[in-house]
Amino acid sequence: MVLTTATLRCSVEKGITLRTAIEKKAHHVPSTVGMDESNLVSQTFDAALASLENSKAESIIPIDIRGRSTIGDFMIVASGRSHRHVTAVADHLLQAxxxxxxxxxxxxxLESGDWVLIDTGDIIVHIFRPEVRDFYNIEKIWLDEGFDDERALETVH
Structure with missing residues (x-):
């Protein structure tokens, strides 16, 4: 099923995530924009990475989890230097x-500032304080099979 940007926006406004819209076979709505599902996810992913960079998040690791999990298509793991920095990075990312x-x-x-998780339905972003990130070591779980993905190799900052 092909979903258009208009379909996705209608689904989001109704509180339906992209994954749910696909599963429920959302009705096709013609789009004038011409952006397909993968382009929208890619655009959101790029905006998330740019926001994290602009907020001075550290050790940003993007991970492609398509085909390995049903929880999403991409995961991004990043660190903030303190509670305040983690919440500021998360606030900036939410706005973006x-x-x-x-x-x-x-x-x-978001209230504690130790570990903030933002789930868009297709992209899951984890923002940690360094000590918490070291303890949970989430990227090791997802990158355990090797570093084949070029984007996963690119560590920003």
Whole structure:
């Protein structure tokens, strides 16, 4: 099934994630924009990476999890230097994602600032304080099979 940008926006406004829209076979709505699902996800992914860089997040590791998990297509793991920095990075990222059209995001941990998780449905972003990141070592779990993915090799900062 081909989903258009208009379909995705309608789904987001109704509180349906991209994954749910696909599973429920959302009705096709003609689009004048001409952007398909993968382009929208890619654009959101690039905006998330740019936001993390602009917020001075550290050790940014993007991971392609397509075909390895049903929880999403991409995961991004990053660190902030302190509680305050983690929450500032997360706030900046949430604003950037809203500007790309993401409206139905789930956010956990924003109050504590130790580990913030932002789930857009297709992209999961983890922002940690360094000590918490070292303890959970999430990227090792997802990159355990090797570093084949070129984007996963690119560590920013």
């Amino acid at each position: 994602l809203r500007e790309t059209g993401c409206k139905d995001m789930r956010v956990e941990g």
